[in-house]
Amino acid sequence: MFPQSSSTQNKQTITARAHANIALIKYWGKRDTSLFLPTKSSLSISLDDLQTTTHVSFSQTQQDTIILNGKVVTNKTNHISSFLDTFRSLYNIHAHYTIETSNNFPTAAGLASSASGFAALAKSLDKLHNLNLSSKELSILARRGSGSASRSIESGFVLWHRGHKPDGSDSYAQKLFDRSHWPELAIVVLTLETNKKPVSSREAMQKTIATSPFYKTWVKNSEARIAPMIEAIRKKDIHTLGALAEKDSLEMHHCMQTATPSINFLTKRTKAAIAHVQNLRKPAQPGSAGTPCYCTIDAGPNVKVITLAPYKSIFRDLSHKIL
Ligand code: PMV
DSSP states (O other): OOOOOGGGOOOOOEEEEEEEEEEEEOOOOEEETTTTEESSOEEEEEEEEEEEEEEEEEOSSSSOEEEETTEEOOOTTSHHHHHHHHHHHHHTOOOOEEEEEEESSOGGGSOOSHHHHHHHHHHHHHHHTTOOOOHHHHHHHHHTTOGGGGGGSSOSEEEEOOOOOTTOTTOOEEEEEOGGGSTTEEEEEEOOOOSOOSSOHHHHHHHHHHHOTTHHHHHHHHHHTHHHHHHHHHHTOHHHHHHHHHHHHHHHHHHHHTSSSOOOOOOHHHHHHHHHHHHHTSOSSTTSOOOOOEEEEOSSSOEEEEEEGGGHHHHHTHHHHOO
16 A cells, blocks of 8 residues: 555554563674664563553654654654654655654663664554554564564564565564463563663674674574574473573673673673572572572663562562662
């Protein structure tokens, strides 16, 4: 279907929502930076309570207006503006928009809002223009805003296929299981620091590819973890899932740390939190079971604990206790 031409644009406001996701098997590195094509597949779980809500309408001027968490974005070279230009050129659209987008979680909480943000924006533009894009097409579109956004179109356990085609048409995310398949699996975010990142993930990932001697091995090992991870989710096996996720994330950070110059997102408090979680899962006495808990860390200092619902309360105030 063809998009509406500017003469038939109305003043309708469209609203769309998307939720955040946490990668259990990480995406770190692009093989094509302009198309946002990853070097490997990744797999995530949605955080359904953490959402971005986006309202989009046609602008009555020849300019986009972007309001992010209540503040007008004045910098013209921001990622949202680049994404809108990509969208216009992909679908041969000449319209401009007024976009109001907000998260129900604080950006300082240690969760990337770009995944839910670009997924909600892709969905709202699709609705505004009546494009009727499929979930696969929406994922490919959201990917052009931020790689991890490709995994926020669907909820539940989602696999972003690396793909092999140079045009990126086979690099999209697909739901493997509903969240209801394993509702007891829980993620607790330990907010340890709220400072801005020293380096953006976009820059850090490409520096890692270019200079870390361990990057190629990580890509190979990480890709090989996808199949056992899917099996662990299918069987609801927290120990296999947790061990794979923790290893994948720590090895990703090792690659960054061995890049030149070294990139380090992990602070003293991050390391203390990891050690605490690893200690908790050791059995108190031989034969007894430890707490089922594992860590995963993205491009920042905060730790996400992977555990089961009955154990969540153990971690609730942990960030205050870590020195
Ligand atoms: O999509 P980006 O550019 O925000 O990159 C996300 C990278 C990680 O969060 C570190 C890993 C991932 O797979 O989400």
